[in-house]
Amino acid sequence: MQALTYSRFGSADCLQLTELDAPQPRAGQVLVQVAAAGLNPIDVKTRAGKGFVAQQLGHRFRFVPGYDLAGTLLQGSDRLPAGAAVIGMVGFPLAAGACAQVCAVDPPALVAAPGNLPLAEAAGLPLAGLTAWQGLFQHGALQPGQRLLVLAGAGGVGHLAVQLGGWAGASVGATASAGNHPFLSRLGVSQCMDYRVPGHLAGAGQWDLILDLVGGNTGRDALPYLAPTGLMLTVPTITAAELTAAGEAQGKRVLGYTVQPNREHLQQLVALVEAGSLRLHISRRFPLDQAAEAHRLLESGHVNGKVILEMPLG
Structure with missing residues (x-):
């Protein structure tokens, strides 16, 4: 099978299209014929040698990246039959493996793909959608009538978070x-601010709840605008500790969190997509052999919505 790999950290040029044997599933795992993989900031950061996953890989490795997949079950599970169209957040955080024609997956990570989306596009939903859902509802306990601010609202996680906030009855900023303000307005954002x-x-x-998807100085600069009883949730792990400390110094609550696979949460997201209450925006779709270009695009920071890598046929 063909897979995207790298054996050193560095720029997008270290990505290689490699011929590998198909994975051998462990006991209880199933094989998925991957149609597409979603690209996420963690993929770019790990490839560059930053963050927890990169630290665990060490210096000698061959890594197949990718945590988001959409594809077809090659063998059935107790919930889904062989041939079912599925999506899932897989191999998180150390195994990954979605950027390959075939991926071995633990069945609880998979759910039926949305019936109203092209399968390849559905690969953009799992990690970003779960990050938004768990932030707003599991950690943030967002309530109707509260004010939600999303920092980087037009990105992969952000454009889903602003929609989920509106669906939950919050007032969303x-x-x-500036070029992305019309896009955000169409998603229901009532206050758009040019960073x-x-x-x-x-x-x-x-704001009652601030979802910080940028970290560092961006999160720090937003702290004065957090209500005294409010909560800031920060996703970038690299700066979470310093933002938590900055919040304590100002008497503000700041919590860093990391997304976790969760079948029930993902099923709820799929239901919202199928009901038309959640729109997944795909900015670009790249063939797998153009993965380096896709990484560079995501690194540019000028992407609204999601970037998808499509697997070669056969």
Whole structure:
């Protein structure tokens, strides 16, 4: 089978299309014929040698990246028959493996794919959708009528989070470049703020829940606009500790969290997509042999929605 691999950390140029044997499933696992894999910031950071996963890989490895897949079950499970179209967040955090024609998967990670999306596009839903869902509802306990601010609202996680916030009855604001404000308005965002403008958060009031998808100074600069009883959730692990400390110094609650696979949460997201309440926006679809270009695009920071890698046929 063909798979995307790398054996060293570095720029996108270290990505290689490699011929590998199909994986041998462990006891209880099933094989999925992968149609497409979703690209996420963790894929780019790990390839660059940053973060927890890169630290665990060490110095001698051959890594098949990818945590999001959409494809077809090659063998049935107790819930899904062979031939079923499925999506899932797989191999998180150390195994990965979605960027290959065949992937061995633990069945609880898989759910039936949305029936109203092309299968390849559905690969963009699992990790980003779960990150948004778990932030807003599991950790943030978002309630109707509360004010939600999403930092980087037009990105992969952000564009789903703003929609989920509106679906839950919150008043939603988001930061993004001015060019993405019409996109966010169509998703139901009532207050769009251009992060390039100094003081862009001033005058927008205070927020009950801030979902920080950027980290570092961006999260720190938003802390003064968090309500006294509010909560900031920060996703980038690299700066989570410093933001938590900054929050403590200002008497504000800050919590870092990491997404976890969860079948029930993913099923709820699929139901919302099928009901038309959640729109998954695909910015670009690349064939697997153009993975380096896809990585560079995501690294540019100028992507709204999701980037997809499509597996070769056969």
